[in-house]
């Protein structure tokens with residue numbers, strides 16, 4: 120096929136897809152069907168006179184500059200690709216994709232996640248105040264099919280059902296978030312709504328009784344509407360409001376909750392809520408400025424909550440507090456092109472680095488500061504659109520973490536100007552990046568998952584496939600590269616309100632039948648897949664099997680299994696893991 124006529128003439132990615140697909144089919148014909156195929160010829164060596172089309176279309180592996188009297192030939196991306204296929208004589212499974220058998224450290228945290236607005240419902244129950252998501256969802260055309268979280272999965276009334284499915288999944292942790300307005304209806308400490316608070320009290324107790332440790336997020340996007348009305352995250356008084364809220368929650372639940380997330384995905388709060396405007400509060404008219412102001416206050420609010428815990432609660436409660444940062448991994452679209460390599464680095468520094476750099480390394484990265492300053496000045500502004508931290512603030516924010524909470528879903532292909540999506544399992548690369556860039560912190564993956572749309576199908580093999588690949592990459596990062604990964608959380612326990620895409624996009628292990636008044640949760644196939652990985656604490660080598668941990672108990676095993684779950688040793692809260700360095704040493708020695 121010819122090279123695309125728009126864009127960079129060397130970046131002929133659709134031809135690579137075409138050639139890769141064709142050669143792979145040819146390989147199947149040869150290997151599977153016994154066709155006596157003897158060779159393959161790529162058309163063409165270089166762009167040339169293309170009959171009726173003249174020089175307007177190029178089929179070449181080499182790009183020709185016909186305007187240059189020297190007629191230089193420059194390899195397109197497809198030339199590099201074809202070279203590799205010839206060198207490999209086909210498509211061998213590369214090391215990256217090969218399965219690694221082995222176990223995670225003892226005491227590994229296996230979890231699944233939800234968020235208050237996405238599952239709870241009970242939007243006005245028992246004195247709950249309104250949040251920005253209540254308002255956003257009740258504004259026509261904001262959410263697909265005008266769905267809203269008024270009832271959602273009715274988790275507010277279904278503690279027992281939710282505990283039952285968590286047990287079925289065999290997780291030892293559960294990550295959920297608190298609805299700020301359920302306990303502080305107007306967002307301030309002026310009035311504590313005991314009835315709303317009791318829901319979390321009962322939930323935490325029920326989890327502990329089931330031997331499942333709570334991992335609690337304070338802020339998963341549902342800001343009190345009353346606070347939005349005075350500027351929300353744009354107004355820096357939010358820092359104190361957030362601290363007050365955190366104080367109440369730590370003081371009431373901290374005797375039982377040992378793992379906390381202050382803020383979920385500050386990038387999305389800042390960018391999606393205040394830049395693109397497709398999430399609450401839905402502001403999009405100052406896209407180059409407001410997200411940076413919001414981001415600045417989010418970082419300060421996080422840091423103050425961490426200090427509060429550190430000074431007032433840590434000695435007694437002995438828990439861990441951090442922020443959850445999200446980022447895609449970014450690959451250069453053309454790995455042979457410096458421009459694209461630089462673009463990929465910028466994506467990461469503006470995504471993960473925006474928040475991780477101040478918290479883990481101190482201050483915004485030089486790259487971010489320079490680029491935003493230069494662009495602001497070039498646009499005629501007198502100062503950078505990125506606010507500055509004072510030296511005291513830089514010091515106060517740096518180091519406000521007890522682990523690296525990380526949400527990761529996919530990879531993007533980077534090149535200057537725009538980017539497209541790619542489904543890829545680059546868990547090990549981005550985990551290695553975190554290790555190198557942020558001083559080898561302990562990492563908990565606080566979200567990872569894949570969705571489906573369309574008719575409900577409980578056979579979610581795509582989900583099991585995705586989890587197998589991702590978790591295996593994570594195991595490689597741990598065993599082979601010494602990345603200190605301590606836990607993993609799937610998104611999500613059950614299908615729920617997927618923000619602006621409503622209930623149409625489903626990420627759950629459990630399907631939630633919302634047309635039945637009982638709102639039952641029904642297991643998809645990935646439940647037994649994930650629970651087996653948990654039960655084996657990784658991937659036992661089939662060659663040394665059979666392995667007891669892989670035997671699934673029959674369906675309807677709840678009673679029996681609940682019993683077993685209670686007998687399992689308690690998931691540790693003292694973080695008594697085998698040290699990653701030791702494991703790493705052991706494993707690399709084994710490899711040598």
Ligand code: FCB
Nearest residue numbers: 234383384610617618626
């Ligand atoms: C994340 C959110 C989570 C969920 C997943 C799919 O960005 O934190 O609530 O919507 O995406």
